[in-house]
Amino acid sequence: MLHHAKLDKCFWAEAAMTVIYVKNRLPSPKIEHKTPFEIVYKSKPSVKHMRVFGCRTYILTPKEKRLKWDPKARAGIFLGYEEVSKAYRLYDIEAGQVVISRDVNFDECR
Numbered sequence: 355m356l357h358h359a360k361l362d363k364c365f366w367a368e369a370a371m372t373v374i375y376v377k378n379r380l381p382s383p384k385i386e387h388k389t390p391f392e393i394v395y396k397s398k399p400s401v402k403h404m405r406v407f408g409c410r411t412y413i414l415t416p417k418e419k420r421l422k423w424d425p426k427a428r429a430g431i432f433l434g435y436e437e438v439s440k441a442y443r444l445y446d447i448e449a450g451q452v453v454i455s456r457d458v459n460f461d462e463c464r
Contacts, residue, residue, distance in 0.1 A: 359408020365433060368443060368452070372407050379404075404442070409462035410445050412455040417451050430459065448452035 355369045356362075378390045379399040391399040412427035420426070430444040433452065441456045 359431075361408050362429070365445070369399065369407065371443075374434050395455070399439040403435070405442070405460050406462040407434070408432060410461040411442075412459040412461070413444055413446060413453065413455050414459065416457070427445050431454070432458075432459070 355373065356365060361369075367442040379401060380385045380387050385393060389399055409432045411432050413430045413432040414427050415424070428449070429447045430453070431447065432442060433445055435441075436443055436454050439454075439455045439456075442458055444453050444455060444458060445451070446453045
């Protein structure tokens with residue numbers, strides 16, 4: 355995944371967590387073609403929110419946190435999913451750190 359996304363090895367832990375998240379939502383023949391998520395939560399997992407690892411993102415800045423002429427978004431890289439909320443883990447290129455946000459646009463072609 356890191357090679358395909360052209361990401362540095364420093365993101366290996368984020369890639370590993372994303373692999374686990376995705377794998378827990380894939381059916382397994384060992385458990386009657388159910389997903390591990392389904393076994394634990396007794397319902398099928400939604401995959402509508404899933405994105406391409408390492409794709410370009412645009413992290414939206416709320417109106418109250420920016421001035422009129424400030425950019426509406428910052429460039430980022432999709433790293434994974436936040437387990438305890440419906441948010442995404444993103445690398446903010448400008449800040450040089452991992453951020454968690456729900457307000458994000460994805461460019462999965464890049």
